[in-house]
Amino acid sequence: xxxxxxLPAEVVRAMTEWRRDFHRHxxxxxxxxxxxxxxxxxxxxxxxxxxxxxxxxxxxxxxxxGASNRAIGLRADIDALPIHERNELRAPLDHPRRxxxxxx
Numbered sequence: 001x002x003x004x005x006x007l008p009a010e011v012v013r014a015m016t017e018w019r020r021d022f023h024r025h026x027x028x029x030x031x032x033x034x035x036x037x038x039x040x041x042x043x044x045x046x047x048x049x050x051x052x053x054x055x056x057x058x059x060x061x062x063x064x065x066g067a068s069n070r071a072i073g074l075r076a077d078i079d080a081l082p083i084h085e086r087n088e089l090r091a092p093l094d095h096p097r098r099x100x101x102x103x104x
Contacts, residue, residue, distance in 0.1 A: 018038070018042070021038075022035055022038075022078070026080030027078075027079065027080055028079055028080055028081075028082055029079035030056050030057055030079075031057070031079075032057045032078050032079055033057060035057075035078045036052060036057045036058070036059050036078070039059045039061075039078065040052050040059045040061075043059065043061035046061075048061040048062055048063050049061070049062040049064070050062075057078075
């Protein structure tokens with residue numbers, strides 16, 4: 001499987017909603033408690049081993065296959081940037097006093 005087009009439609013819809021939710025609730029660096037909690041919950045729901053509190057708010061999900069010790073690491077930034085956007089394309093924020101945007 002290499003693209004969203006190959007995933008079941010309900011999975012694509014769920015993932016799209018997760019992304020939109022994260023963007024509606026931006027959290028600045030080392031303050032991503034809600035985002036980290038949601039990511040950890042979803043990873044655990046997929047059956048992954050989950051480690052939280054890495055570097056403060058980091059999350060690690062471990063996917064194992066067989067008895068191999070080989071691994072691949074995937075990394076993503078989850079913090080928002082403290083910027084004020086001047087366009088009409090903004091998604092509504094649930095935290096209007098916190099003007100932060102997630103990195104694209």
